[in-house]
Amino acid sequence: MSWFTYLNNGTKREGSSGGWEERRSELASSPTEWEVLSQSEERARKAGSDGERADGADESDNESLTVIEGEEDLANQLDAVKGQLVVVSRENASLQEKLSRANSASTQIEEKSNRSVIRMRAELNEAQRSMATMETEIAKIRAEAKAATEESQQAQVRARLEMKGTKNVAEEKTQKLTRVELQNEALRQEIKSANDEIERLRALSSSLTGERIRSQESSGVLKEQARSLEKENSIMNEEIQRLTGQNTQVLTLLGIRTADERSQFIRQDLSSEADAVKKLAALNSEIYDAAAYMSDSFTYELQVPKTTEVRDALERTPKMLGSTTVSALTSKRHDEDPLMVQIAFQFCMVECCRRIITSWCFDGSKVEEALPALYDRIRKTESQAGIVSMNWRALTRTLARSMLHSQSADISSRAMPMLTETLVDVLLVAGCLGSRAQIREKLTTQFNSRMSNIVAMAVRLNEITGEEITSCDLKVASYSSGVDFDAKIMEDGYDDNKWRGPWEQPRVLCTTELGLHKKVPSSSEKAWKKLLVVKPKIVLSSLPGSLSHRD
Template identity: 30%
Template structure:
């Protein structure tokens, strides 16, 4: 009986323990179920948010696409604005280059350069004349050869028939002053052309055409516009693929030919080739230097001064002497009314500025003579030996 009771207690204890285990497992299952329910609830809530999130994503995608389109549009507008700015900047620079009146060189600097050119011509022509006459002029006058007469004919169109006539009739052996004057006249002619040419060494027809165009521009436009037009045109003229040394050599050769013609007209008995060789070997560098100075004057008056037109002046042979616009280099007493110019010996300089756009044409311009050209008069020959 006691054993049965003990067995019953033991079984009951086991049952309680088992029940406790089931109870603990049940509580764990309930807790897990609650967690699952909670997660399920949260998932359901998130599932409900999915349509909203999808709508938000679609709206965001649309916003991004709009932003991309706007960015592309802005880039195009920026490119257009940049191009427009570049165009306007270029136009402004172009307008500024036309409207500026600031000169790179002053009138004084130009004047000094031209005076130096005149001084160098005087010194070199005196030396060349003395040296060449001493070497190649015969002691006695001889009959003119065909080559001498041909040289006289060629150069008479440049320095004038009167001085060429006297070159052939006067004695030069003891005093080569007339030959020197003829040299100065030839240099004045060529160096003035170099100083004023639109295209040095270019086609003379082209120079004349551009000069005619510029005359029209100058007559119709304000000084600032015409001055810049001249500077830009002169600066961009083609030079026929010649660099400065080649151009200087070409012009030096031209001058040598003219000086030889003067020596032939004066009666030198050497051949043309012999005279060219002698002049080139002895004086080629000096003549090249004069050409270089004249080219420098060309750039200054053509490109570097726009506030007015600087005109390099020479007086044509046989012109009436005018003391108001020229100077007698020998200060002759006869340089009065009726005296005629034999030739130009020194170049002059005048500044022309347009001050009015309307009214009488003569009064629209202000003319200032900065340097009178110097001339030798025909009467100077009278004091020379026959």
């Protein structure tokens, strides 16, 4: 008889009544253990049934030995099962601990997410328009966080229900928890990215607010300046009307005088025409020397750098030099022979001096335009051979300069910065090595005295032609780019003999030396005669073609 048959048939031996039930109670202390033990009994029962059919004849003889061996095997199997149950219990405890940590982490993530949402809502009140899309993202993040939390909770429930499974099932659940943790980490990264984006938008909002405030302040200043200019313009218009009325009265009074009486109103010249010609020649010579020396003092790159400073200079220089001259500066090499830079320097300084010499008050205001116009009206209406108009011109320019600029240094301080910045633009366009600040520093430290001397000479010519000579009207002459060359009234300062073809018409590139014209009263009343005193020197547009191109 097998040990299982012995147990199930209720065969009782001495000292063993009720012992098996007690043994089972000791070995199985939980439903899971009972289930495992029952499976073991079932297998033993099947084995016992097979043994009965095979060994039916020997059952009575071997009954004692079978019971003893069955009890030992059963004890060994039960010990093994108990060991497995201990391992399973430990794994269950480990999984419970991991689930607890996952639940805690999920709770922390949800709390952090809620706090982040609260902060984001508070910050979004200041920039609702610019951060409208962020609200959608935050809602999405919250939904994903909630979904992840629910999934984590569902995973925990499923994990608790599946704790009775095998080790492979437990590992599968662990992998699911790992995926949940990875999802939570991804959500944390998204929340961090959202916070960073909010900070960026807050900074942008602050910057825009500052710019708006500055724009409002600037707008207020500009409005105030506009009102001030309107008042100044109104005052000057009233002054012009008053002066026009006074001049009309003066002309009326002077018109009844005889020719013999005119002489007492003629103001003697303090300087002569020869003095003006001499000063102009000295100015042209100084401009030429300074331009040649300055252009040779800088280093030029083979290619013009494509920096922001160069692009800004390229936008400004065509207004001053003309597009043809700018094109020659950018396309020609200057590292071996900076002739084109020298010509551009001459033109800039000549143009600056021309404006100084012809200026009435050196402030660039509306008065600068009104006074010459008023002078032309007086000259056209008078019948005293320019006596009244030229004396009025001398007195007015003297008075304007003394009222607005007590010293020549004041005029120089206004003209020097503009001239310096123009020369810096020329050097940048030509590919000069260095930044704008470095080039300006070199110009001001090495050549400030020469440029100041040129400005002072121009101011002196302004005094001679505008205030000290009243017997004629002297005016400096120059020609702009694109004008047809006329040898009768101008001179080629850099004659290259390239335009001498019979069908060619040369054109002016720029002026490099100032000329001088004069107007004198003619024999007929209210008529003026224009005479050429000094021809201005120019550069022809064909000259850049003889220079070396950049590679």
